[in-house]
Amino acid sequence: xSLLRRTALLAGLCSLVLPACVGGFGSGEARQVAIEDxxxxxxxxxxxxxxxxxxxxxxxxxxYTAGRAGFTSGTGDMLEVIREYQTLAHDNALVKYLxxxxxxxxxxxxxxxxxxxxDWALAAGDAxxxxxxxxxxxxxxxxxxxxxAATLGVRLxxxxxxxxxxxxxxxxxxxxxxxxxxxxxASAAVQGNPAKGVDEKKWLQAFMSExxxxxxxxxxxxxxxxxxxxVSRADAIQSLYDKGNFQLxxxxxxTVYGDTFTL
Numbered sequence: 001x002s003l004l005r006r007t008a009l010l011a012g013l014c015s016l017v018l019p020a021c022v023g024g025f026g027s028g029e030a031r032q033v034a035i036e037d038x039x040x041x042x043x044x045x046x047x048x049x050x051x052x053x054x055x056x057x058x059x060x061x062x063x064y065t066a067g068r069a070g071f072t073s074g075t076g077d078m079l080e081v082i083r084e085y086q087t088l089a090h091d092n093a094l095v096k097y098l099x100x101x102x103x104x105x106x107x108x109x110x111x112x113x114x115x116x117x118x119d120w121a122l123a124a125g126d127a128x129x130x131x132x133x134x135x136x137x138x139x140x141x142x143x144x145x146x147x148x149a150a151t152l153g154v155r156l157x158x159x160x161x162x163x164x165x166x167x168x169x170x171x172x173x174x175x176x177x178x179x180x181x182x183x184x185x186a187s188a189a190v191q192g193n194p195a196k197g198v199d200e201k202k203w204l205q206a207f208m209s210e211x212x213x214x215x216x217x218x219x220x221x222x223x224x225x226x227x228x229x230x231v232s233r234a235d236a237i238q239s240l241y242d243k244g245n246f247q248l249x250x251x252x253x254x255t256v257y258g259d260t261f262t263l
Contacts, residue, residue, distance in 0.1 A: 033142075033156055035248050036164050038263050043165065043233040043256060044070050048263060050134055053124035055117045061108045061222040061255035066120055073113060076105050077140055085123070085132035092126070093119045100161045119219050144172040145179075152183060152203070153195025157248040159204045162237050166211050169230070185210045201246065208238050232256045 038048040045051040055066035063073035071078040079101045082094045090149075100112030110116075123129040142183045145164035154160065174180060183193075186207040192198040210232040215227045236254035243250065252263040 032248070034159060035157075035252065036142075036161055039161065039236075039252075039254070040165055040168055041068070042254070042261050042263075043236070044068075044168070044261060045228075046257060048066065048261065052130050053121045056119045058209065058226070059108075060226045063104055063108055063110050064113060064116060064120075067124075067133050069132070069133070069141060071136070073101055073104055073110060073116075075108055075171075077136060079105060080140065081132055081136045084130050084136050088128040088132055089126065092123065092129070094123055094129075141167050141172070148180065148183065151195065152187075152193045154200055154203070155194070155203065156200055156246045158237075158240055158246045159200060159207075161209060161240075161248065162204060162211075165233070165237065169227075169233075170211075170214070177214055177223070179211075182210045182214055183207060191206055201241075204241065208234065208241065212238075232258075 012013075037050060041048050041050050050068045052068055055064055057063065058065050062075055064074050066078060069077070071081050073079075079098070082098060082101065085092055086095050087216065094116075097101075097113055097116055103109075104111060104113070131187060142164060145160065145167045148167075149155075149160050149163055152163075154163070163179060163183070166182065168178045170177055170182065172179050186203060186209070187193045189206045189210065190198050190203055193203055194200040212231060215231045215234055218224055218227055230251065233256050235257045239254060240248070240252065245252065254261055254263075
């Protein structure tokens with residue numbers, strides 16, 4: 001999340017007490033998902049409560065940024081969300097933006113999207129729109145993170161969190177800033193990965209270091225300012241490593257963008 005997004009969200013959450021939120025978790029995969037969702041929401045929107053209704057133009061080269069995972073009009077995942085919503089609610093207020101979203105995909109333009117912020121926020125009151133966001137988040141981010149974890153041979157809960165959380169910001173494509181390429185550079189640095197016998201904690205440290213380097217010096221210079229401002233989210237994951245919370249079974253307290261949260 002960019003500092004601009006954080007500022008925009010906080011302007012609409014003036015009644016929220018930010019410093020801490022205490023929540024319980026279940027077990028197994030459901031527990032993993034619950035922790036991931038709270039942490040990513042903190043990183044994206046400075047609250048552990050998922051923000052389905054959020055939308056703003058952050059002027060970061062990606063058009064509108066919205067919803068639980070920061071879906072954007074410029075990178076195609078917002079388009080996927082509205083298409084998914086259309087399958088669940090054919091006659092909805094967002095369908096009319098599909099032609100414009102096709103035209104602006106890959107750009108910072110918001111031409112033809114006038115009215116989208118109001119309609120997106122209103123749509124978030126529809127449970128079907130919430131389901132659409134959840135389904136796209138799972139398809140575009142969670143499932144690729146799990147698949148990559150399996151390929152790399154990582155099993156620690158913190159490793160799986162690190163891959164998923166980074167994927168929300170970097171994506172799982174083949175560009176130099178993607179999680180896939182960050183993982184490749186980490187594996188090169190330690191001469192392998194856990195699937196090939198490298199100690200997982202050693203590999204995870206290399207991954208986190210490479211991710212932090214990418215935030216500070218991305219290949220896509222259009223993201224440079226926003227990503228540099230978000231380096232504290234990488235530092236928050238590093239703090240869990242430093243505390244030895246590899247299975248995420250210890251209390252989780254992180255500091256990001258200057259605010260501290262306990263989950």
